Amino acid sequence: MTIRVRFAPSPTGFLHVGGLRTALYNYLFAKHHQGKLILRIEDTDRSRFVENATDNLINSLSWAGISFDEGPIQGGDFGPYLQSERLPLYKKFADVLIQKDEAYYAFDSEQEIEEMRNRLSAEKKDPKYDRMSMKNSLTINDNSVKEWINSGKPYVIRLKIPETGNVVFNDIIRGEVSVPCKDIDDQVLIKSDGFPTYHLANVVDDHLMQISHVIRGEEWLPSTPKHVLLYKAFEWDMPAFAHLPLLLNKDKTKLSKRQGSVAVEDFIEKGYLKDAFVNFIALLGWNPTSDREIYEIKELIELFNLEKVNKGGAVFDTQKLDWMNAQYLRKLPVGQLCEMLENELIKRNFPVKEKEYLEKVIKLFIERVNFINEIPEIADYMFRPPEEFDENLKIKEWKQDSPQIIKLYLETINNTSEFSHDTLYQITKQFCDENNLKLKNIAQLLRLMITGKSAGAGMFETMEVIGKKIVIERIENFLKNHS
């Protein structure tokens, strides 16, 4: 059997990280089995249609490196891949169900349904569609039904759930799941606007597109029995089901916008590296062994299997993601890091520096950041004079006798022609010995005057990169203002 899986988002906005993980697992599963990955857009809800949402979805997906074998853009033998373009199909299959007495027409108004629910609630019963007390093709005669339909008045088609028995199905991740039929509602299949509901459309399409495995979020688990019943009503073979654990907020509720960023776009914007992000997401709910954290996509494909997917939800905590981003950042070639840094500098209107200079800055700071965009923040002084000086550092290091010491020191370095880390280190060390000082004191004093900050890269390396002229300028300037 050839493996065919699909990612089936509805285009209602941006790609959610949970959606990305679902797509990723589908992708890994497909690639692992040399199968096909299909993108199907579930746009059967006209009221929630969002312009450009599909493009956004595809952009985020392709940023993450998830490509599809079939879909609305690349096409395929099982199209169209937009549900809104498959409308006649659903109607046809709904009619099949009516013929087989597995579904029925219903003519109730919204208000009538609400009244029914209120009545049921008052009687302490489940507010399910109360088939026999309502207006539908089960309760009114055939002629009236025909008349209603021919008159063009709105109606829906509902699935006729068996009254007794259980729906039992197997989930690859959870094992056997069983639900009593009496707890399942007569699901609307075709809405009064003629569009199918998700339930009908997804079953029909999965069948027609020959989907072998339905891999989707756990939020679909409660409605899976309806889908199972649908397959049975059509007498179709069922795909295998795998319901993925949810991605959670810190408070363990389903990951949502209210508690922080959830759009993949936001994470791209924040500067996360694609490989780091994918690596991290992949390990949220699945682990090959747990003695390793960093995996290339190739390895993920090789190792992935649904059986090892966890059952419990996973809190989406970005702390480890940040660490992982740093790991990937440090593996990147310097040239690429330079380009990234350059973009960040331009974005901030920092003075433009040549590539060689940026390379040196990268080398100084790459071990100190999780994101490239942190460099302009923590190392602004590499690009322009410090605008302020750390007060605490000043109080701690700038003593009564500091001006004299620095003046003396200034003379020493003024006389050196070679302004490299090694020579600066030697000179400073010697200077300290001669003046009975500790290297530490001078270094921190220099840091204060040249960078204004208490933390940074090695001071002599920093001075080497900034260069003699500017270093001396900054020291003199500081002396002028602090004598």
Add this chain to the structure above:
RNA sequence: GGUCCCGUCGACUAGUGGUUAGGUCACCAGCCUUUCACGCUGGUAACACGGGUUCGAAUCCCGUCGGGAUCACCA
């Protein structure tokens, strides 16, 4: 509330009857050191609870509790 799913350190997880319950992030301490990081070493920290089954349970069964999802003419 009904139904379904789930329950190992703060977080991500390994574990499938016998382990001092392991790893990673975070946190703490020490080392390194011109500061901050990196790195290295060490540390705090978990099997929700109660019954069984068994010579022996994190692992199997039942119950309790807790958490979540879902109950639309949304997906």
